[in-house]
Amino acid sequence: MGKEYEIPNEPVPALPGYVGNLTDEQEQKLREIWQGYFDTCEKATGSKKGAQKQDLEALKNQKAEDDKAKADPKNSGIAKDDKAKDAAKEAEEAAALKALMDEYGGEALRDAYWKFVKGDSPDTAMLRFLRARKWDVSRALAMLCTCMKWRLDNDVEALQERGDAGNEQIPHFLEQQRSGKTYALGTAINEQPICYIHVRKHLTFGQPSSSMEKYVIYAMESFRLLMQPPNDKVVLMFDLTGFGLKNMDWNCILYIVKCLEAFYPESLGTLYIHNAPWIFKGIWMVLGPLLDPVVRSKVVFSSKATDIEGHIPPSRLIADLGGNVTTGFEFTEPQDGENDLLKNEGERKKRFDHFMELADEFEEVTRKWSKGGSAEDEEKRNLLVLKLRVAQFELEPYTRGTTVAHRQHIIDGQGIVKWRYEQKDGDTQIHVVGRRACAATLRREIAEVENGSSLKEAQEKSEKALEAKDWATLYGDEKTAQLVEGGKYGEVVAGTLDASDAAGAAAGAATGAAAGGAAAAATSNDDAAPAAAEPVTEEFKDAPEASAAHAESVPAVQPTKEQEAQAAVEPEPAPKPAATKAEAPADTPTKEKSGLGRRFSKLMSKVAA
Known part of the structure; x- marks a missing residue:
């Protein structure tokens, strides 16, 4: 084998x-x-x-x-x-x-x-x-x-x-x-x-x-x-x-x-x-x-x-x-x-409304930015880009x-794609794409910015954690890391974290x-x-x-x-x-x-x- x-x-x-x-x-x-x-x-x-x-x-x-x-x-x-x-x-x-x-x-x-x-x-x-x-x-x-x-x-x-x-x-x-x-x-x-x-x-x-x-x-x-x-x-x-x-x-x-x-x-x-x-x-x-x-x-x-x-x-x-x-x-x-989740019209509306509220915010600050704006406007735009991506991940099970x-x-x-390349010699290569911009990583970055870090600092932390394969740091905590990567980073663990938890993985990641x-x-x-x-x-x-x-x-x-x-x-x-x-x-x-x-x-x- x-x-x-x-x-x-x-x-x-x-x-x-x-x-x-x-x-x-x-x-x-x-x-x-x-x-x-x-x-x-x-x-x-x-x-x-x-x-x-x-x-x-x-x-x-x-x-x-x-x-x-x-x-x-x-x-x-x-x-x-x-x-x-x-x-x-x-x-x-x-x-x-x-x-x-x-x-x-x-x-x-x-x-x-x-x-x-x-x-x-x-x-x-x-x-x-x-x-x-x-x-x-x-x-x-x-x-x-x-x-x-x-x-x-x-x-x-x-x-x-x-x-x-x-x-x-x-x-x-x-x-x-x-x-x-x-x-x-x-x-x-x-x-x-x-x-x-x-x-x-x-x-x-x-x-x-x-x-x-x-x-x-x-x-x-x-x-x-x-x-x-x-x-x-x-x-x-x-x-x-x-x-x-x-x-x-x-x-x-x-x-x-x-x-x-x-x-x-x-x-x-x-x-x-x-x-x-x-x-x-x-x-x-x-x-x-x-x-x-x-x-x-x-x-x-x-x-x-x-x-x-x-x-x-x-x-x-x-x-x-x-x-x-x-x-x-x-x-x-x-x-x-x-x-079946597509039938839950109440939850779909709730999540779509949340996404569009963020879109409204993005458009409002972009109107200012497009006419010059300030460094603060640009920082807010960049943070809203992350929030919009996370909101889309939370919406998709109800719309796709x-x-x-x-x-x-x-x-x-939730933003991670995992390919399997079974080779002629019997080996199997696993190729994981998307960790850097997946929902769990972005939730951690958003939480850190809202707690006082700059977006640049939060993103640099992600780059270092990704390079070191430090999944707990990348995703925010050990529980989220095991949900995203698998139990002790092996087999996927059944279970979910609430989407409102800034470090949590959304339900779709596990189910x-x-x-x-x-x-x-x-x-x-x-x-x-x-x-x-x-x-x-x-x-x-x-x-x-x-x-x-x-x-x-x-x-x-x-x-x-x-x-x-x-x-x-x-x-x-x-x-x-x-x-x-x-x-x-x-x-x-x-x-x-x-x-x-x-x-x-x-x-x-x-x-x-």
Whole structure:
């Protein structure tokens, strides 16, 4: 039997343009966008006061075939020229800002914004939009309002509130999770969570696009809980092993990219396209120019584990992609009663009101700070950021439905994420993320500040305790340390401390009642999605032409003779176990090409023209 041990965390410094590392000019831009936010809330004249409830019954009647007409990238309406894309975004965001103010009132905007912030620093949320729009305050504000309108129009909060069990009513929703096509497991060395997407397990017409869009939103909201300060980004690993044209879902990929660019800005660290077969080269020549240039700049092609080991070491990479992690994918089904706390409307209102009282305080002091303010105002803002994060942890069990990550005790609902990397040699590495900004640590810091310490002193104490692994000092006392870390820092101790105790761990830490996060654990190549007949439509018939010169910028997908042969035949529905690269079928292609070969040849002839 192998050893089980905890691995250390790498230091994650605050990057330029982030909270804690702003130039004077950037801080001034932050003050200005807060002023713009207050002004927009006051001027909004719409009558809608909340999110627009989605008709889930209508989704049940939508057929997957209804999406076929939209499966052509030509219908995306996205310009290939980056300047044209930027101009279109500017016009779209200006229109959305006006629509938000005309349709929704200031109360709805504030409600949407604070529900978007959740446990993050409110400044972190604002800075996302400022960086995304290159510190142009007017455009950043319009982008922020566009995002809030999208969240209200799509009732994003209801999706996460229902959790796995409640969203089962959406057609094919839980099938996406059970299939193991998408899940999170571990982090890169900079603590960015790794979200795997095994494209061969996704069939383009296996579900309505509306269901996939709901699933994408739910996954992105869930992945947010895996990001612990100061990190606020994820790594997306698109595994193209065994990829075929029946897996190329233009609607889904363009929606994911749209969400990353417009609705979850600055949330993407790196997007890996791993083990792409030769046929993807032509697809990339079509897809690449359609991507937002910022997203495109974060795309990295890789074909073997050594290509990415500087960012994701083998000890954190799943074995199917050439790493050493053998943890297998497992979807733990929803349990009866796991969302019972959502029914306690009285407690939910009490905790939400407390959160919004803190938000009111934060807005009040931020109005002063945005116009100059004092050192005292800044200190109060920083303390309120901690209080808001703790209040969100206390609120979440009553507003967020349970997901597989909580059922598997990966997320404790109080800010700590615990990953298990089972290794090929039998050892198991434990990787704990989030101790520095978890609820127990922040409660201790808040209590010390309110008892006369400066916030700087309380935070320095946390840093020293974390480095020394002095959990009793970090969390405030021995009882809390054992609740958070386990009995004498081993197995979890059953029990809770009252949330009002500044040093106590909230109930979710011990009971797992809080929810959020995404399916976590790696997958096995043995779990291939069942093969399905290819649709008769020719997905790439009218694909827009891409610049031939663009192909030169695509690494790791130069075709071999075997891969050229593979393009003329239907790929196998699943690769051989443990393969790290798709292999050409053994059969020699005949002169009579398959449907895939004919469509791909037509695509390549257009690209070469």
